[in-house]
Amino acid sequence: MTDRADASVRFQGAVRRYDPQHVIGPVDLMAAPGECAALVGPNGCGKSTMLRAAAGTEPLDDGTVHVLGERPVQASPDFRARVSALDETSFFPDLTVREHLELIAVGHGLGQDTDRCVEETLSLCRLSHHADMGPGKLSRGLQQLMSIAVMLLPRTTEVLLLDEPERHLDAEAKGWLVTILEQRKKEGACLLLATHHRPFVDALAGKVFAFDTHSRTGDRGTE
Secondary structure (H helix, E strand, C coil), X not given: CCCHHHCCEEEEEEEEEEECCEEEEEEEXXXXXXXXEEXXXXXXCCHHHHHHHHHCCCCCCEEEEEECCEXXXXXXXXXXXXXXEECCCCCCCCCCHHHHHHHHHHHCCCHHHHHHHHHHHHHHCCCHHHCCCCHHHCCHHHHHHXXXXXXXXXXXXXXXXXXXXXXXXXXHHHHHHHHHHHHHHHCCCEEEEECCCHHHHHHHCCEEEEECCCCCEEECCCC
């Protein structure tokens, strides 16, 4: 069982209240380094809300969330260096795929390693042949790969927050992504995964937190 002191992500009695009929939680969840916890359930049950709370972009009304032992503060450079969230990324229309990654690399202070890290990430995410295209000219699947590349570029990331990472990917790309995320787990990263794709859950998750339509959770996973 994950010890509280060892948890990379820990929710305790977390509640997000939008109105009397739409209450998410309370959520109690812990995930450790090298572990994947999957959030599953129907649309609108609160999976993405809890990921945003862990990313520091959604407030809680009750309870707490700690990421790497601290309250998440998205504005903190140290937090952004250690925690990376995958979601529907807003891209700059005038920048190419490569230029977006270069911008991320500069933001993470990669310095002289920028060019190498960008090229390695382009290759890893199957984007080398699309590197000089603007995001608006990419298919939805390639845009998703670009979002994944943005998330994977910083090698200091200790927690990956993944909101439906399989979205827009074909079967081959989904298999590739499972392999990539399994490797990050082996390297010690903690994964918090919201998904409708059962093969992702079966391949990656050691814990499954099932959200029902009333937005309550139960841990059906293994320790």
